[in-house]
Structures are given as C-alpha cells and as structure tokens.
Amino acid sequence: GLGDVYKRQQSLWLPSRNYMHLIWRMYKMKNSVQFKRRLNHFLTYLYMVVLSIVIIYPLLITVLSAFKSGNVSAFTLDFSGNLSFDNFSKLFSETHYGTWYMNTLVIAIITMIVQTSIVTFAGYAYSRYNFLARKQSLVFFLIIQMVPTMAALTAFFVMALMLNALNQPWFLIFLYVGGGIPMNAWLMKGYFDTVPISLDESAKLDGAGHFRRFWQIVLPLVRPMIAVQALWAFMGPFGDYILSKFLLRDEVNYTVAVGLQTFISDQKNQKIAFFAAGAILIAVPICILFFFLQKNFVSGLTAGGDKG
Numbered sequence: 431g432l433g434d435v436y437k438r439q440q441s442l443w444l445p446s447r448n449y450m451h452l453i454w455r456m457y458k459m460k461n462s463v464q465f466k467r468r469l470n471h472f473l474t475y476l477y478m479v480v481l482s483i484v485i486i487y488p489l490l491i492t493v494l495s496a497f498k499s500g501n502v503s504a505f506t507l508d509f510s511g512n513l514s515f516d517n518f519s520k521l522f523s524e525t526h527y528g529t530w531y532m533n534t535l536v537i538a539i540i541t542m543i544v545q546t547s548i549v550t551f552a553g554y555a556y557s558r559y560n561f562l563a564r565k566q567s568l569v570f571f572l573i574i575q576m577v578p579t580m581a582a583l584t585a586f587f588v589m590a591l592m593l594n595a596l597n598q599p600w601f602l603i604f605l606y607v608g609g610g611i612p613m614n615a616w617l618m619k620g621y622f623d624t625v626p627i628s629l630d631e632s633a634k635l636d637g638a639g640h641f642r643r644f645w646q647i648v649l650p651l652v653r654p655m656i657a658v659q660a661l662w663a664f665m666g667p668f669g670d671y672i673l674s675k676f677l678l679r680d681e682v683n684y685t686v687a688v689g690l691q692t693f694i695s696d697q698k699n700q701k702i703a704f705f706a707a708g709a710i711l712i713a714v715p716i717c718i719l720f721f722f723l724q725k726n727f728v729s730g731l732t733a734g735g736d737k738g
Contacts, residue, residue: 495706530689542663553618571612621655657726
C-alpha cells in the first residue's frame with residue numbers, strides 16, 4: 431500500500447539525511463574553531479599593543495625630554511622644538527653627574543662580582559652537600575626575605591654608626607650583597623638541582639675532586655642562571671634610591687638614583703631635561719652587560735648531559 435511505499439522512501443533517504451546532518455555539524459564545528467582561533471589571535475595582539483603603549487609611551491616622553499634644546503617644564507609628549515645633545519654635555523659639565531655615575535658603576539661592578547660568587551658557591555653547597563642546619567638555614571633565608579627593606583632602615587643606620595660606615599660606599603655594597611644572598615641562594619640551589627647528580631658521581635669515579643667537579647663539570651651547565659644573577663646584582667645599585675639616600679650624605683658620594691632626584695626635588699627649579707638625559711644614560715651599561723651575557727641566557731643546557 432501507500433504506507434509501505436512511504437516507509438521504503440524514508441529508508442532510502444535516511445542515509446543521505448544522516449550524511450547531510452554530519453556535514454552540517456562538521457561545518458559548524460569548523461566555523462566554531464576558526465572563530466575561537468581568530469578571537470584568541472585578536473585578544474593576543476590587543477594585549478601586546480596595549481602593553482607596548484604602556485612601555486613605549488613613557489620611554490618616548492623621556493627620550494624627547496632629554497634631547498629637547500633648553501629645559502622643559504613638564505614630562506609631556508611634545509614633538510615640537512629642536513633636538514640636540516646639549517643636555518647630555520651640560521649634564522657632565524654643570525652637575526656632578528659624572529661622579530655619581532662612576533660611584534654607581536663601581537658599586538654595581540663590585541656588588542655583581544661578590545654577590546654572584548657567594549650565591550653560586552652557596553647554591554652548589556645547598557644542592558650537593560648535607561651539613562648541619564642545612565634545612566633550618568634555608569628556612570631562615572625565607573624568613574629574612576619577608577622583612578621589607580623599609581623595616582630594616584633603622585637597623586642599617588645604627589649598624590653604620592657602630593662601624594663608622596655612614597656615608598661610605600663600601601657599607602652600601604655590604605648591604606646590597608647581604609640583601610641579595612637569601613633569595614638568590616634559593617634560586618641557585620633550585621637550578622643546581624636540575625643538573626643530574628650522576629655527572630658528579632661519574633667525575634668522582636674518574637678521580638675528580640670537589641672543586642674540579644664544581645668548576646669543570648657543574649658550573650658550565652648553570653651559566654644561564656649565573657648570567658641572570660649577575661645582571662640582577664648589577665642593576666640593583668642603579669635603581670635603588672631609598673637605601674642609598676638614607677646612608678649617603680655627601681653629594682659627591684651620591685649614586686645616580688639619588689643624584690637624579692635632586693634635579694626634580696625643587697618645585698620652582700626643576701631640571702627635567704637633565705633628569706631625562708641622566709635616566710637614559712643609566713640604561714647604557716645595563717644594555718651593554720645584557721648583550722654581553724645574552725649568549726648565556728639559554729635554557730635546557732643540561733638536557734641529555736648524563737647520556738652515554
């Protein structure tokens with residue numbers, strides 16, 4: 431009858447209907463995946479653009495202010511006027527900026543060498559050896575890091591008076607090195623832990639002593655973290671203001687951070703152009719050190735180091 435014919439036609443159309451439904455679902459899924467991918471790309475680029483504006487905008491203001499001929503009244507993004515190097519030459523001839531720069535450079539270099547050396551040896555010792563109060567000292571390092579620098583300023587001042595070290599750059603170096611040891615020793619220990627201990631054991635079987643295993647076997651594998659530690663230690667004195675301002679009293683002993691603040695401390699006579707020029711010059715030694723160390727900023731050097 432007609433019912434049987436209708437059922438037969440439905441049975442013939444059913445596979446084709448399922449096939450069309452499957453194609454439609456695949457089309458919707460494809461559009462959904464493409465939409466999500468495009469949305470993800472859009473949000474990523476939007477975030478990068480916003481972040482670039484946040485970083486580049488103040489940097490551009492500083493650069494323009496530094497190269498403007500004559501002093502400027504405020505930090506504004508103004509492309510008008512002539513650009514010259516007069517502010518940089520006057521910065522060294524009319525102020526003590528050259529002395530401040532050398533003071534900071536000497537402090538930064540000594541701090542970098544001493545702090546990186548101590549942190550490297552400490553990290554290796556905590557990673558490879560078991561000794562008395564090992565865990566307790568690591569916990570003590572964490573507790574020290576919880577105390578902010580502002581809370582210890584009075585203690586630093588009293589210590590400086592006791593040691594007759596007030597207004598002495600060497601005492602500032604001592605504080606920079608001591609303050610950088612606790613957390614950086616933790617970081618170095620963690621990086622040394624990633625180096626397979628089988629390398630030490632193999633070298634020990636070959637007759638290598640403690641220092642030779644450290645210097646020739648393990649140390650080359652942790653160069654990325656050593657480079658990072660050196661860069662951090664070098665950057666610290668250039669950016670510190672509170673501690674150096676609190677302990678250094680004579681103008682000839684100032685660091686660049688304290689010296690630059692004197693250019694804008696007087697509301698009636700602010701030297702914004704000098705401030706901007708001096709701020710740009712701070713980045714020069716840091717950039718040089720970064721490009722010198724960047725070949726060491728490579729992760730995964732220990733991958734496969736214990737093979738063979």
